[in-house]
Amino acid sequence: MTIAWASFTPFSAFLGGCLIGLAALLLMVFQGRVMGVSGIIGGLFGTASSAERGWRLAFLLGAVAGPIIWQIITKAPIIWQAVASGPQFYIAAFLVGLGTAIGSGCTSGHGICGLARLSPRSLMAVMAFMASAVATVAIVNHI
Amino acid sequence: MTRLITALIIGSIFGIGLAIAGMLNPSKVVGFLDIFGDWDPSLAFVMGGGILVNAIGHRFVMKRKAPIQCAAFSLPTSTNIDKPLVIGSVIFGVGWGLAGLCPGPVVASLFLNGEAMLPFFGLLIAGLLVGRIVMRRLA
Numbered sequence: 438m439t440i441a442w443a444s445f446t447p448f449s450a451f452l453g454g455c456l457i458g459l460a461a462l463l464l465m466v467f468q469g470r471v472m473g474v475s476g477i478i479g480g481l482f483g484t485a486s487s488a489e490r491g492w493r494l495a496f497l498l499g500a501v502a503g504p505i506i507w508q509i510i511t512k513a514p515i516i517w518q519a520v521a522s523g524p525q526f527y528i529a530a531f532l533v534g535l536g537t538a539i540g541s542g543c544t545s546g547h548g549i550c551g552l553a554r555l556s557p558r559s560l561m562a563v564m565a566f567m568a569s570a571v572a573t574v575a576i577v578n579h580i
Numbered sequence: 581m582t583r584l585i586t587a588l589i590i591g592s593i594f595g596i597g598l599a600i601a602g603m604l605n606p607s608k609v610v611g612f613l614d615i616f617g618d619w620d621p622s623l624a625f626v627m628g629g630g631i632l633v634n635a636i637g638h639r640f641v642m643k644r645k646a647p648i649q650c651a652a653f654s655l656p657t658s659t660n661i662d663k664p665l666v667i668g669s670v671i672f673g674v675g676w677g678l679a680g681l682c683p684g685p686v687v688a689s690l691f692l693n694g695e696a697m698l699p700f701f702g703l704l705i706a707g708l709l710v711g712r713i714v715m716r717r718l719a
Binding site: 440445449451456457463469470472475478497499500506518519529532535542549552553570579 | 702
């Protein structure tokens, strides 16, 4: 193991993380909801009321708009470097949806919100997806 | 209407946070997960900042009787650590590791890189719906 000092950005990472935490906090204080993106997407489908669908759609539209606004403010394009293409990319997409539905959450819901609430379920989920993600990258990159 | 406006603003704060944090770049995310290679620990600081702000604020928010814009807080009630939680999370981790994309950044980069992200988003939703059917069968 070596540390990639050239790409290490602790300050912007921490600042961005604080904004993500702030968003989670505001969603709780205004709407009383956990900011779990997989759950917010999932709630668009099925038996939810139109009010339930409304705030979810508005949140997701905001999430789409945020980076565009940020690009306009900073006048710099947001870096996007793919690590997968073809079947690996599409299989990943399906597994992310499948896993978050069965595991009741993702990085935002379990990782940011669940851990902040000291939820044992979320701690277990975070350990499980971190371990499997690290193992997956190790296999893809080094074997 | 005001509920929709606050949700829109909160969503954009989330999206800007992801952009600043570097979470929108799959290569950076995989750099964080690649602890056996050239490891970039940055994203640990994203999680640290997010949990810190939310954890401190949450204590104050929970002193309120109700949220500002609706009747009651809606918090997860389940507490038992069961097989679906663990197996589902493991499956999610595999997907996350394969492409460096989790649901938040997928949504936030829908228009930055629509050509790649729209099909990804479509398949993610397909996975969510299949997962929900699986959960219904298990219940």
